[in-house]
Amino acid sequence: MKVKGVRLYGVKDIRLEEFEIPEIAEDEILLKIECNGIAVSTLKEITLAQRHLRVPKNIKKNPVLIGHEFSGTIAKVGTRWKEDYQEGKQFVLVPEIPHQIESPGYSYPYFGGAATYCIIPADVIEKGCLLQYEADSFYELAQAQALYSIVGSFHSNYHSKEGTHDHISGIKEGGNTIILGGAGPMGLMAIRYVLGMKKKPRRLVITDTNQERLEKVRKMIPMQEGTRHGIELYYINPSMFTDSVPVLLAITNEKGYDDVFVYAPPKCVAEI
CATH class of the missing domain: 3.90.180.10 (Medium-chain alcohol dehydrogenases, catalytic domain)
Known part of the structure; x- marks a missing residue:
């Protein structure tokens, strides 16, 4: 044939x-x-x-x-x-x-x-x-x-309890989650998925250095939609700051992030 x-x-x-x-x-x-x-x-x-x-x-x-x-x-x-x-x-x-x-x-x-x-x-x-x-x-x-990869990553992350050997599968409930380079197609799917999860983070931060893409995602999934699902949703462009790390840490009250996902390959993104 x-x-x-x-x-x-x-x-x-x-x-x-x-x-x-x-x-x-x-x-x-x-x-x-x-x-x-x-x-x-x-x-x-x-x-x-x-x-x-x-x-x-x-x-x-x-x-x-x-x-x-x-x-x-x-x-x-x-x-x-x-x-x-x-x-x-x-x-x-x-x-x-x-x-x-x-x-x-x-x-x-x-x-x-x-x-x-x-x-x-x-x-x-x-x-x-x-x-x-x-x-x-x-x-x-x-x-x-693509969705298979997203779902798999959010459920294969795990956390442990201090002083025990217990592994708790999935992202930390009520924690801080960040998606670096997350304003592309897979990032958009990931945001939707997180909003629909039973085990939700308290905060979800999306970063991208492409402001046009970031604004597009912000319009499609506004911060108010995150609020309706019990999540503080943030969109940050790191390139607008001399040093973006303090800005990202401030969102978490200096606690840092429990779950970090890298959705873009540049070295500068991964090193954050």
Whole structure:
């Protein structure tokens, strides 16, 4: 079967091309791609190529299909899965496949979202990573990977009680949470998620050096909305201050932050 897709051959060497994919085996499923997101992590993959942890070393001869934020419909089901999956149904993928480093969009020749069709291997299906899910749009489903990262980070943070070995999962309830570089798309999703959490911080501070982006997020989620959810919501542009650290600490009455999330890669942001 001929498909069109974007494949990675080396450092900054991606090619949109038409190529053959094999017929699916009895334990595989063919997916029709309707929507594929372009993430900054894809840029990192393209820039590092074989040096990326998830990318095989032999991509010059055996290129991988890129794209890991994708959705669509199930086009063809191998006989092994006929009772579990139905052709024509919408799907969403669990992006982090358990117990392996290989993942869609990084490691497979025929399994990625930047294509018209792709094949999901048996081992990925066996691990429960292909889910049938009905949504109003394919775009919503394609955002699952980004939201997966956000939700995972907020719940994998943990705290401990002084004098004990107890681990308390999640951000500190009633504490101070800050998202550095948080006025982008993922930051926006993170703010929404925090406002809806049962275990909420007392204060949520969003920083970004791009004032235009910061104002846009402030309009979409005003500080008053935070108040309605029992959270003090702040938007701060660190570049407007000679030293932003005292400003950020003052918000917490000099106590500092219990949970810190870095949503932008510049060194100056991470070093705050």
